Amino acid sequence: MKKIGVFICHCGINIKDTVDVDRLTEELADYPGVAYIENYMFMCSDPGQNHIKDAIHERKLDGVVVAACSPTLHESTFQTVLKESGLNEYQMEIANIREQCSWVHTDIEQATHKAKLIIKTAIEKLKLNESLYPVSAPVTKKALVIGGGIAGIQAALDIADAGFQVIMVEKKPSIGGHMIQLSETFPTLDCSQCILTPKMVALSKHKNIKLYVNSEVESIDGYVGNFNVKIKQEALYVDPAKCNLCDDCTEVCPVLVPSEQDEGLSWRKAIYIPFPQAIPATYTLDVENCLGLEPIACGKCREKCIAEAINYDATDTIIEEEVGAVILATGFDLYPVENIPEYGYGKYPDVITSLQFERILSATGPTGGEIYRPSDGKVPKEIVFVQCSGSRDPEHHLSYCSKICCMYTLKHAKLYKHKVHNGQPYIFYIDIRAGGKRYEEFVQQAVSEEGILYIRGKVAKIYKEGDKMIVIGMDTLSNKKIEVKADLVVLAMGIVPSEGSHDLVKRLKINTDDKGFLSEAHPKLRPVESLQAGFYLAGTSQGPRDIPDSVSQASGAAAKALILLSSDKIYHSPIIASVDEDLCSGCAICVGTCPYGARELNEVSKVVEVNEILCEGCGACISACPSGAAQQKNLTDDQIDNMIKIIASGK
C-alpha cells in the first residue's frame, strides 16, 4: 500500500477558526494508508513546502494529500513540491477544506467532521492514482490572422517581427478595416490614414507575412499548435501581377454601385480600387455587379486593359495552410440603423450615420473633406449629434455601452467647428464616458472653449419641416423639453460584431457571448485568449473598444500566440479520457458526445480511440459510455466509488 502523508493547513485563521486541525491530525493518524500527518499555519509558504519535502524524504512517502484551499489556487504549487522531491506530481491530491468547508460553516464540531470526510475521500482517491505525464505534441510555427483591420495588422506585424510566418486573411479587397475610413482620431486629432498606412505598407512588404484578400476562412481542423486551415479565395479576375494600376478599366466601366468605402455616399464602378492607398494595390472586379462575365453584354474593361490583366473566366480557389495559432480580429459593424425608425434614417437624406459623417470629414471622402449635407449640398449651420443611437437601450436595442461613441461624436463636433466656424453643434447624450488617457481633458476643452453644446437627454424623434430636421429631445439638467431645427443629424450608432463573424465562429466552433462578441477565457485574467486552445482574440471582435485598446490587445494576443509558437512542443494535462479496449463495443455513442472532436472510431479494430491533445477531460464520454469502457485517468469509476463510500458512511 502507498505510504501517504497528510498535510493540514490552517490558512492563518481561515481554516483553523472553524476546523479543529489538532483533533483532525490526531484522528486521521491511524487511518489506513496514512504514514505521516501534521498541521501547519501556511502550507503554501516556503517553510510549509519544506515540511512536505522533508517528510517525503524522511518518511519515504509515495503520495501526499494537502488539506487546504481550492486546487484552482495552489494545485500547481504543491505539484511542484512533489516534482522537486522526486515524486510524480499526480501523486498529490488537494482536499479543499476552506472554500468547501471552513468558509461556508460556523459550527466547529460539524465543520471538523466534514473536513475529516473530505480528507478521507482525497486519501481514497490518491490510493488508486497512477503516475501520469503531460501529453505532448509538436507545434507548427506559423500563425493565422483573420481580419485585416488595425487589430489584425498589429498582431500580424508583432508576430512577423518576432520571426514567425503569418498568414493574413481579409474578406474585403484591401486591408485597413474601419480605421482607414476614419478622418481623424481622438483625442489627438491626428489623421487616421496617416498613422495607419505606414503599418499597412509595412505589412505588405514584410517577408514573413502572406496576405490573402477577398478571402474567407472556410474551415480549421486539427488542434492547438497543429491546425489545418482551408481558405477560400475569390476568383482573381484582375491578375495583380499584370495590373499596372492605370485606372483605364474603371473609366470605361458602365456600372455604378454605392461605394462601401464611402458608406454609400458616393459611387464606385464594378471594377475598382477601393481607395488610393489600398493594400494590395490592385483592382477588384465586383462579380455581383459586373456585366462582363457575359461578354456579349459588356466586356469593355477587358478590351481596354493594355496589360491583359483581366480574365473573366477565373474561378474561386481553395488554399490550404498549416498553422499553430490563430488570431481572431474579425472587427465590428454598426448597429443596423433601420432598427430605429423614429430617427428617420433612410427617409431623410440629412439623417446620416456616424461612419457616413467620418467619410464627409475625410480628405479622401466624397466631399474631399468639405462639410456639405447630402440632400442639397449646403453647408450645415446647425448639426445635432445623437449619442447612444442603439446603445444602452436593453428594452429595444443593445443593452451595452458601445464605448467609442462619446469620444468619436465629440471629435466629429470639434472637426465640424474647425471647418465651419460659425456653425453650432449640439450633442444629445445620456452620460459622457471619457475614461481614457487625455479623454476627459479632450471633452472639457471642447465644452469650455469650442462652443459645443451638450444636452443631457435622449432624442425622442426627428422629422422634417421645410429644409430643416426638427429634433425633439430633453435636457434633464434644466428639466426642459428641447427642440432644435437642425440642418443635419448625425446618429452615433452603437457597434455590433461584424456580420461575417457570426458564420465564421459557428464554423470554427468558437465561443461567443450572448451579443455575439467572442468570449475570452477569463474576463480579467485571460482577456486575449479564447476558451478554445490556440485561438486568441484581438480588437472589437471581443467587445467594443477604441484604437489604442485594440492595438494593445492585439499586441497582447500576439504575445500569447508567440508563447505557443516559440515552444518546440505543447503540453497538455494528462487528466483525460482513456478507453479500455477490452470493454469497448465500438458503439461510438461517445464520438457524438465529445464536444472537442477528440474521439474517433477505428474502423479496423472497431474500438474508439482518444486524441489525447484534443481531449479536455470534460468527462462527457465517460458518462455516455454504456459499457464502462471510457474512463477518466485518475478519476476512474473505482476511485469515485471509494470516495462515495466514505461520504455515504458519514464516518
Place this chain on the structure above:
Amino acid sequence: MSLKITREKIKNFLVDKIEEISGQNVFDCYQCGICSSGCPVTDYMDYSPNQVIRLLQLGSVDEILNSKTIWICSTCLQCSTRCPKGIEVAKVMEALRTINLRQREGTLKPEDIKSKELKDLPPIALVSAFRKLTG
C-alpha cells in the same frame, strides 16, 4: 412648451455680457451640482445655482433675470470656493443682478415715495435705491 434653441440664442448678447461682467466662462460648467449642494440658501431659491448656469448655457437669460434666486444669493462664496472647474458662481450672480438693474432703468420715482416710507426706511437703503433704480 419646449425650449427652442438656435445658434443665435446660444451665446447670445446677454450671455456674452454676463461673461464679460463676471469674468467667468459659464460653458466650463459640467453640472456636478456642488455649488447648489454647498449653498446655504438653495432651499429658498426658485432656481438652484447650477440650474442658473445651465439656463445660461442654453441661452435662457430672461428666465433667470426674472428669478428670485439672484436676489436670494448672499454672495457667501461657498459656490465659488468649491467649484471644481474654478467658476466663480457668485460673480455670475452679481453679473445677473447688474444686468437686471441696468435693464430696469428708472423703475423708482422719488416723487412716488410716501412720506411715511421716507421716515421708516434707513437712509442707506434710500441712497442705494436712488443710485441704482432711478436711471
